[in-house]
Amino acid sequence: MSELSDHPISASRRRFLESAIAGGIAATSLAGDALAEIGKGTENLPPKIPEWMKTPGDPVGSQLYGTPSQFEKHVVRNVPKNAAQMISASSRAPLQDLDGIITPNGVFYERHHGGIPNIDPEQHRLILHGLVEKPLIFTMEDIRQFPSQSRIYFLECSGNPTYTKPYGKTASDLVGLVSCAEWTGVSLKLVLQEAGLKPEAKWIVAEGADAAAMTRSIPIEKCLDDAMLVYSQNGERLRPQQGYPLRVFLPGFEGNMSVKWLRRLKVTAEPAYSREETSKYTDLMADGSSREFTFYMEAKSIITRPSGEQRLSAPGFHEITGIAWSGHGKISRVDISVDEGKSWQEAQLQDPVLTRALTRFRFPWRWDGKPVVIQSRATDETGYVQPTLAQLIAVRGENSFYHNNAIWPWRIAANGEVTNAQV
Amino acid sequence: MRKCNMRTASAALLAATCIAPLQAQERYTIGRAATDAEIAAWNIDIGGNDGSNLPPGSGTVARGATIFAEQCASCHGDKGHGGIGDRLVGGQGTLASPKPIKTVGSYWPYAPTLFDYIRRAMPMNAPQSLNDTDVYAVSAYVLHLNGLLAAAATLDAKSLAAIKMPNRAAFVGDPRPDVK
Numbered sequence: 001m002s003e004l005s006d007h008p009i010s011a012s013r014r015r016f017l018e019s020a021i022a023g024g025i026a027a028t029s030l031a032g033d034a035l036a037e038i039g040k041g042t043e044n045l046p047p048k049i050p051e052w053m054k055t056p057g058d059p060v061g062s063q064l065y066g067t068p069s070q071f072e073k074h075v076v077r078n079v080p081k082n083a084a085q086m087i088s089a090s091s092r093a094p095l096q097d098l099d100g101i102i103t104p105n106g107v108f109y110e111r112h113h114g115g116i117p118n119i120d121p122e123q124h125r126l127i128l129h130g131l132v133e134k135p136l137i138f139t140m141e142d143i144r145q146f147p148s149q150s151r152i153y154f155l156e157c158s159g160n161p162t163y164t165k166p167y168g169k170t171a172s173d174l175v176g177l178v179s180c181a182e183w184t185g186v187s188l189k190l191v192l193q194e195a196g197l198k199p200e201a202k203w204i205v206a207e208g209a210d211a212a213a214m215t216r217s218i219p220i221e222k223c224l225d226d227a228m229l230v231y232s233q234n235g236e237r238l239r240p241q242q243g244y245p246l247r248v249f250l251p252g253f254e255g256n257m258s259v260k261w262l263r264r265l266k267v268t269a270e271p272a273y274s275r276e277e278t279s280k281y282t283d284l285m286a287d288g289s290s291r292e293f294t295f296y297m298e299a300k301s302i303i304t305r306p307s308g309e310q311r312l313s314a315p316g317f318h319e320i321t322g323i324a325w326s327g328h329g330k331i332s333r334v335d336i337s338v339d340e341g342k343s344w345q346e347a348q349l350q351d352p353v354l355t356r357a358l359t360r361f362r363f364p365w366r367w368d369g370k371p372v373v374i375q376s377r378a379t380d381e382t383g384y385v386q387p388t389l390a391q392l393i394a395v396r397g398e399n400s401f402y403h404n405n406a407i408w409p410w411r412i413a414a415n416g417e418v419t420n421a422q423v
Numbered sequence: 424m425r426k427c428n429m430r431t432a433s434a435a436l437l438a439a440t441c442i443a444p445l446q447a448q449e450r451y452t453i454g455r456a457a458t459d460a461e462i463a464a465w466n467i468d469i470g471g472n473d474g475s476n477l478p479p480g481s482g483t484v485a486r487g488a489t490i491f492a493e494q495c496a497s498c499h500g501d502k503g504h505g506g507i508g509d510r511l512v513g514g515q516g517t518l519a520s521p522k523p524i525k526t527v528g529s530y531w532p533y534a535p536t537l538f539d540y541i542r543r544a545m546p547m548n549a550p551q552s553l554n555d556t557d558v559y560a561v562s563a564y565v566l567h568l569n570g571l572l573a574a575a576a577t578l579d580a581k582s583l584a585a586i587k588m589p590n591r592a593a594f595v596g597d598p599r600p601d602v603k
Binding site: 087114127128129134135138139142146190205207272274278282287296387395 | 450451452453454455456457458461462465466467468469470471472473506507508518519521523525527530531532533536537539540543544547550551590593594595596597598599600601602
């Protein structure tokens with residue numbers, strides 16, 4: 001730690017900071033004037049010398065925690081417009097405006113059941129009890145004392161999207177309840193070993209310290225496999241929206257099971273049959289039966305560019321790109337159709353192709369200016385192929401709400417406008 | 424699911440799905456023993472299917488009606504027909520229709536889950552504010568509204584665990600991959 005962060009800032013140092021910040025604000029308002037011209041301004045185009053070259057920019061440290069350019073203000077979470085309440089609700093990642101496979105923490109999708117708690121990590125505890133030899137209680141410092149690991153995994157809400165109309169307009173509307181990050185924490189198995197599992201241990205009931213005391217039961221096999229207790233995301237401590245200071249992470253499983261704000265793990269012989277795993281996250285079939293404990297997110301993909309509400313400027317070269325993922329492992333291939341699904345061609349998969357992570361695919365394409373329907377189809381390493389919506393509905397009906405991993409085709413009109421082709 | 428007996432399982436099985444039995448010195452000895460009092464206060468989950476861990480005490484439908492009117496109706500409607508909060512009543516016979524209505528009465532497989540959920544999460548604006556008596560009472564009232572409990576009834580751990588929910592048999596395991 002530097003001296004600066006350990007000691008009160010000296011008066012001269014503070015004066016320096018204040019003048020630097022004031023300078024920064026002046027520079028920002030200059031840029032603000034330039035912003036007013038965006039879209040119509042030409043005074044910064046060649047052969048003129050751009051405004052932002054004629055005066056120094058903001059000083060170093062003018063933003064102690066950086067934010068995106070003010071010209072990127074539209075790249076934000078996609079929040080429902082007419083929700084009855086926003087305490088148990090979700091917001092979506094702006095997939096069509098993101099590149100690569102890592103979702104920035106600030107726009108990572110959200111799903112909370114009792115709002116976002118503001119937890120003081122000093123006063124946060126994890127209790128591990130039930131069918132263990134020795135019930136334990138951990139501070140956050142304790143948790144970080146364990147050997148750590150970092151893994152890149154996607155996280156996806158099980159209802160992403162539903163099966164019924166109206167279908168979303170953008171990639172975010174459709175499948176924005178998926179995001180991907182590098183998660184750092186400890187293998188859950190190591191923590192369980194500290195307490196010692198009793199032979200009857202079959203499930204672990206995880207409980208959050210939020211106002212919903214969110215509760216899900218996790219099969220012991222998963223807990224002893226790749227499950228983690230996570231405290232960091234993309235290099236920094238978890239955001240409050242993602243479970244600060246501690247969450248469960250279950251790679252490939254439906255998002256709500258990766259219980260956030262984790263305060264308790266109870267080892268049991270049977271699942272709790274909590275409200276979230278009976279009333280809520282169960283899948284109603286057309287015949288009135290319901291599937292329970294539908295953990296895995298099956299293979300899925302979507303083209304994010306060009307995608308709904310975007311517009312191709314002109315005929316000619318356009319890269320088709322998007323993301324693919326599978327809760328069952330690695331993506332083995334993604335195929336693209338540019339003829340309403342009549343024929344398919346293999347896309348390039350961008351390295352790295354990781355287990356249970358988003359995989360970026362790219363497909364070089366020339367648009368001839370004629371109306372066309374484009375779509376992507378993922379295959380994972382188990383050989384499973386992403387189905388069409390019609391195939392899913394034929395088996396499950398339209399009421400099942402969760403685990404819709406259908407192909408979503410985009411229609412490109414002669415004027416370049418892209419819309420959802422699923423009508 | 425495979426049984427995971429750490430003392431008797433073969434080495435191969437241990438490698439596959441079980442934690443190998445650890446010698447004391449192999450542990451990291453991180454964390455401290457949780458006290459009974461610490462555990463008891465947080466140990467709120469109820470076995471949804473068997474009512475295990477339901478607390479002592481009881482509550483009446485009549486008392487539940489008062490609590491519901493005061494603390495639940497603003498979001499769930501006077502008789503539980505829904506509002507900002509979910510509809511809690513009715514819907515039996517609709518699950519296989521194009522417009523299924525999922526409620527406690529029509530959908531939930533297990534009654535003890537109701538106590539568990541209300542105690543931990545409701546009322547949404549003040550969760551964990553009801554005492555056990557009141558949670559029994561308001562659970563009783565919601566069950567009564569669904570025709571699953573008589574108006575004069577008192578609900579306790581035993582009677583709650585004994586209630587057979589109408590939709591209980593309709594839950595099945597995960598058959599996926601179901602589209603091939």
